[in-house]
Amino acid sequence: MAKIVAGIATSHVPAIGVAMDKGNTATPYWEPLFRGYGPAREWLAKLKPDAAIIVFNDHASAFSLQLIPTFTIGVAERFPIADEGFGPRPVPEVRGYPDLAWHLAESLILDEFDMTIANEMPVDHGLTVPLSVTCGQPAQWPFPVIPLCVNVVQYPPPTGMRCFKLGRAIRRIVGEFAGDARVVIYGTGGMSHQLQGERAGLINRKFDTDFMDGLTRDPAALTRITHTEYMREAGSEGVEMVMWHVMRGALEDDVTEVYRHYHVPASNTAAGLIILENGSGA
Amino acid sequence: MSTPPDYESIPGTYVYDARRGRQGYQLNMFCMSLNKPENRARFKADPAAYLDGFSLSAEQRRTVLERDWLGMLRVGGNIYYTIKIAFCDGLTFQDVAGMMSGVPKDVYAKMMLAGGRSPDGNRFKPAPGGTDHG
Numbered sequence: 001m002a003k004i005v006a007g008i009a010t011s012h013v014p015a016i017g018v019a020m021d022k023g024n025t026a027t028p029y030w031e032p033l034f035r036g037y038g039p040a041r042e043w044l045a046k047l048k049p050d051a052a053i054i055v056f057n058d059h060a061s062a063f064s065l066q067l068i069p070t071f072t073i074g075v076a077e078r079f080p081i082a083d084e085g086f087g088p089r090p091v092p093e094v095r096g097y098p099d100l101a102w103h104l105a106e107s108l109i110l111d112e113f114d115m116t117i118a119n120e121m122p123v124d125h126g127l128t129v130p131l132s133v134t135c136g137q138p139a140q141w142p143f144p145v146i147p148l149c150v151n152v153v154q155y156p157p158p159t160g161m162r163c164f165k166l167g168r169a170i171r172r173i174v175g176e177f178a179g180d181a182r183v184v185i186y187g188t189g190g191m192s193h194q195l196q197g198e199r200a201g202l203i204n205r206k207f208d209t210d211f212m213d214g215l216t217r218d219p220a221a222l223t224r225i226t227h228t229e230y231m232r233e234a235g236s237e238g239v240e241m242v243m244w245h246v247m248r249g250a251l252e253d254d255v256t257e258v259y260r261h262y263h264v265p266a267s268n269t270a271a272g273l274i275i276l277e278n279g280s281g282a
Numbered sequence: 283m284s285t286p287p288d289y290e291s292i293p294g295t296y297v298y299d300a301r302r303g304r305q306g307y308q309l310n311m312f313c314m315s316l317n318k319p320e321n322r323a324r325f326k327a328d329p330a331a332y333l334d335g336f337s338l339s340a341e342q343r344r345t346v347l348e349r350d351w352l353g354m355l356r357v358g359g360n361i362y363y364t365i366k367i368a369f370c371d372g373l374t375f376q377d378v379a380g381m382m383s384g385v386p387k388d389v390y391a392k393m394m395l396a397g398g399r400s401p402d403g404n405r406f407k408p409a410p411g412g413t414d415h416g
Contacts, residue, residue: 015376065310194295201394203397207401
């Protein structure tokens with residue numbers, strides 16, 4: 001029987017990937033950020049999950065404005081690394097997990113989540129930076145990945161509540177999978193940041209801290225944050241945090257916070273990372 | 283048109299909603315084409331000729347050719363798309379963010395190192411129904 005054993009949420013700032021790819025992680029600017037990723041890597045290496053579901057958003061890489069699916073699940077054997085406009089990141093191709101991905105796709109649709117199914121989907125920094133942050137720079141990623149892509153580029157993204165409910169469904173459906181797999185789920189994006197307009201550079205440490213606290217204390221309250229509140233309080237691109245709710249919804253009601261790291265700035269962004277384990281154990 | 287959405291009260295912010303989606307489609311699809319290295323080379327070699335292949339408005343065309351980053355947002359540009367022009371120029375996201383917020387690069391970088399732009403005083407436009415960002 002398969003089971004979601006733990007959740008990770010992390011920012012997916014492209015500059016973090018560039019810093020790793022160029023070997024700049026020990027510079028005074030980046031060292032404090034990367035130092036905080038060490039314990040997360042150790043935790044994940046010890047957990048040794050069989051697979052990961054990574055909830056992320058595409059940044060005009062696999063999808064353009066021609067087609068804007070709200071939720072997409074990748075069912076391919078492999079996912080190539082996207083060229084986002086400066087060449088593909090020099091990281092390993094991402095291996096898929098078609099058996100579980102198709103099981104999720106079929107069951108989610110029958111459960112009334114209208115998933116888009118992707119047989120081909122290059123993946124960009126939204127998915128690869130979280131892998132880099134938590135796995136370092138291996139020759140191959142240590143586990144297969146099911147990419148779950150959420151639209152946050154064209155307003156409106158799905159609500160936090162919808163994302164949470166999707167997570168709830170994922171938890172149950174993974175549990176019904178005939179195979180045997182311990183699965184970790186990633187929510188990515190955020191935390192507070194604004195990349196556009198005269199208000200670029202907005203950071204809200206209090207909002208971010210309260211949000212991370214709320215994941216264990218009162219996740220239901222977090223699902224009621226409106227898009228306007230995210231944008232006003234956490235910056236226009238802070239609305240990416242709806243994706244963290246998919247991760248939280250996929251865990252048990254009772255979770256334990258294992259680790260957190262928060263650092264400002266990573267380029268224009270407040271970089272946050274949190275690890276949650278189910279109360280019943282990983 | 284119904285009442286303006288509540289996020290219009292956020293200052294200095296261009297939410298990519300239906301209105302901007304209609305206005306900016308061609309501009310952003312031009313940016314999308316820059317995901318291909320051969321297109322980047324053609325755009326760099328002759329920007330004006332490359333833009334002839336897309337149905338941009340005169341103002342959209344001007345903002346691209348002049349690298350008016352804020353202007354692009356005002357004519358329907360989406361930052362996840364327009365940033366691809368900056369990548370073509372060898373600029374970073376932080377370079378462009380600084381330019382959009384109207385301060386020199388080092389001033390913007392210092393602000394970020396000091397914890398970023400505070401939300402205090404930046405949550406609402408100054409006057410009720412204040413200036414429209416276009």
